[in-house]
Amino acid sequence: MSSMKNRLKDVLPMPVVALAKSMLNGYPSLIMSSLSEARRYNKAYAKDTAKGVKQLESRMMYFTHQIEKGLSHKDFRYGFGKRPLQYLAKTLKLYQQRVSNYSDSMPYRSALAALGEYLKRHVDHEDTLNYVRSIFPVTTLEAAQKMDGHEGGSFHFSEQYKKNNASLTFRELSTNRHSIREFSTEPITYDEIKPALELAMRTPSVCNRQPTRVRVILDHTIIAKALKLQGGFNGYAMPPALILLTADNRVFMAPQEHNEGYTDGGLFGMSLLLALEEQGIAACPLNTMFRKGPEEATRKLLNIPPYENLVMYIAVGHFPDRCITCVSHRFQAEDVVTVVR
Structure with a gap:
């Protein structure tokens, strides 16, 4: 191999030699x-x-969550969500055709529960109800109206519900955490966020190389620009603070590690969310799955070097007096676990 490299130096220009070395x-x-x-x-x-059962379940959960977010708005907008409702109706129909015991499925029941709350919230808005009736079968709507709200829709609680977070067990803290998208108008400072960041630094990473990099954004103008590019926070007031997690590729040592930063950054993000919850600070993770244009604009806005990969945003603020969030019902462990004996 060394003799091959030496021969390349003799016959090729140095930039070509550098390229050849990188390829080797x-x-x-x-x-x-x-x-x-x-x-x-x-x-x-x-x-x-897609018509596979798992893909249909995932599409159901996605459109259900879009409806749940609309139901959880403090300033409720009647008649919202016509496109997600259309997609949900189509997906429910396909799922009913593919799965014999569909009515026992968690994604299906969550979709019905969210749809049921949507119907109840629009009881005096006949135009909206007529639209819903035009895209869902009567049997589906009747089933939706019978659903228990704990399986889907919105969840309400007061700020007092979070006052004793620091004394909760890990199980209690994890069970009671919810993503909050509407915050108190009270500003939040870096000093208030810092203890949670220090705790998140205990997150494990591959060979302790700690690739996660953190940007805490407190400038409201920059937050607004960043979230406009992100595109998933439309309709909500700007959060008092925004955290960006990235992964530094310079800490990795081999091609097969090229996705490790997302794993380690995701672990850090979950640690940080729980640490913020323990501190009594509200938060919501937001994706950074951008197309080329928004990613380049985000990198320019926040001065992110090319060797860092975007992992996630976290919107941060104080809990409002009255909190409304998505139920976001979860699978049971037995639904996702395979035991290899």
């Missing part, structure tokens, strides 16, 4: 790994035309 140093492995991942993902993900 694992670049093909990185490309092949990425292509293999892309092929696996393309075959599996829940695209519009």
